[in-house]
Amino acid sequence: MDQHNTTENFESQALTDHLRELRSCLIVTFIAVFAGFGLSYAYIRPIGSWFFKPLVDVLPEGTSLIFTSYQEGFFFT
16 A cells, blocks of 8 residues: 555545544454453463462472462452
């Protein structure tokens, strides 16, 4: 696609066209973020296990992780 042609198309659009395009991009972005959050929340335990595995491997035997905030213990217990 030609850079000059793209610039002309961008400049010739009305403000409402720009706002419609922005709205559609925001909707798609929101759906993608929500889907990613839902997918990662569905697999929170495997993700947490993978994330903490290097730390758990070097902990002394008979010890465990201590969480410093309420939500950490809720998600990874």
